[in-house]
Amino acid sequence: MKGSITMKRIYNFSAGPAVLPESVLAEAAAAVREIGDSGMSILEVSHRGKVYDPIHEEASAAILRVLGLDETEYQPLFLGGGASLQFAMVPMNFLADGQTADYVDTGTWAIKAIDDAKLYGQVNIAASSSNKRYSYVPRNLKLTPNARYLHITTNNTIEGTEWPAPPKAVSVPLVADMSSDIFARDLNYSAYDLIYAGAQKNAGPAGVTLVVIRKSFLAQANSGLPAMLSYATHAKGKSLYNTPPVFGVYVVGLVLKWIEEQGGIAAIEARNREKADIIYAALDEFPHMYEPAVTQKSDRSLMNITFRMRNPDLEPLFLDGARERRMEGLKGHRSVGGIRASVYNAFPLEGCYALAEYLGVFAARHA
Numbered sequence: 001m002k003g004s005i006t007m008k009r010i011y012n013f014s015a016g017p018a019v020l021p022e023s024v025l026a027e028a029a030a031a032v033r034e035i036g037d038s039g040m041s042i043l044e045v046s047h048r049g050k051v052y053d054p055i056h057e058e059a060s061a062a063i064l065r066v067l068g069l070d071e072t073e074y075q076p077l078f079l080g081g082g083a084s085l086q087f088a089m090v091p092m093n094f095l096a097d098g099q100t101a102d103y104v105d106t107g108t109w110a111i112k113a114i115d116d117a118k119l120y121g122q123v124n125i126a127a128s129s130s131n132k133r134y135s136y137v138p139r140n141l142k143l144t145p146n147a148r149y150l151h152i153t154t155n156n157t158i159e160g161t162e163w164p165a166p167p168k169a170v171s172v173p174l175v176a177d178m179s180s181d182i183f184a185r186d187l188n189y190s191a192y193d194l195i196y197a198g199a200q201k202n203a204g205p206a207g208v209t210l211v212v213i214r215k216s217f218l219a220q221a222n223s224g225l226p227a228m229l230s231y232a233t234h235a236k237g238k239s240l241y242n243t244p245p246v247f248g249v250y251v252v253g254l255v256l257k258w259i260e261e262q263g264g265i266a267a268i269e270a271r272n273r274e275k276a277d278i279i280y281a282a283l284d285e286f287p288h289m290y291e292p293a294v295t296q297k298s299d300r301s302l303m304n305i306t307f308r309m310r311n312p313d314l315e316p317l318f319l320d321g322a323r324e325r326r327m328e329g330l331k332g333h334r335s336v337g338g339i340r341a342s343v344y345n346a347f348p349l350e351g352c353y354a355l356a357e358y359l360g361v362f363a364a365r366h367a
């Protein structure tokens with residue numbers, strides 16, 4: 001039996017966990033009742049059995065296929081602990097006393113990664129955009145020769161900036177937190193040696209973290225770590241060293257299948273550009289009312305569109321009016337305030353038109 005989504009859906013602008021494709025929700029709902037004709041719910045199957053094996057293998061293969069990476073070169077992993085655990089695992093595995101890693105400081109999540117790395121070695125801040133409230137992506141990097149790696153945050157979920165492309169002329173391994181833009185853009189993913197992402201924005205439900213690691217980089221990892229904190233353990237066990245987040249992996253597999261049905265990541269990017277443009281254009285049309293947080297247009301995130309009201313007193317009114325139109329999750333992150341519209345891959349085009357229209361109506365009413 002296939003499930004169906006009969007509820008009246010809101011426009012969910014939440015930064016994550018966030019909107020997922022309806023077809024994925026329907027299939028996952030059906031699988032919670034019974035997966036295939038196994039006589040079991042997906043929640044009940046063993047992680048070492050004939051029902052789960054193909055699900056795990058197919059989801060692993062699909063990650064590489066969608067990113068355009070080769071399995072001879074890269075190993076995908078499904079881990080727990082959120083992207084936040086990766087802030088620690090990366091330096092634990094690749095940094096040591098007396099060694100330096102370069103980090104680019106582009107805001108809240110980058111800082112958390114930096115703070116954890118400092119526990120394991122030297123951190124050089126190769127660039128920072130803190131001087132202008134993280135409203136742009138710094139271009140001039142002061143890199144350390146022979147750094148163990150360079151770490152960037154490709155999309156800054158809270159501030160609303162996004163690296164337009166991987167940084168150039170990097171001769172050391174490149175590590176990226178892609179929690180909020182993995183699978184959103186047709187990037188040159190092979191520029192990266194380690195990619196990590198909490199799944200709960202573009203890839204699936206909370207509880208599973210994706211890691212994709214270049215095998216030659218993995219070979220350089222530190223030894224002597226607790227088993228669960230070592231990438232080598234998980235790579236060797238193909239993410240089955242311990243019980244993986246089975247349901248999360250299953251849903252990630254469904255999301256990847258959906259991405260491929262949409263035409264892959266290039267088609268997804270085209271749609272994401274169209275969606276983001278609709279909202280940015282509406283903001284730029286009413287400059288007396290709205291102030292986009294990111295002025296450098298090339299650095300504006302396709303995923304998290306951040307802005308403030310020129311008159312902050314109007315913000316609660318704006319949010320109340322949005323809710324009346326079934327638009328939820330628009331309040332900016334508590335650390336920066338303002339408004340944030342997160343429009344991940346599965347967010348519908350109509351929702352972007354609905355927000356753009358509302359931005360116009362609100363601006364006219366409060367002119």
Ligand code: PMP
Binds near residue numbers: 157
């Ligand atoms: N990095 C980025 C860019 C994020 O947006 C988030 C979560 N919003 C995190 C890391 C932390 O992820 P998690 O909650 O999965 O630990």
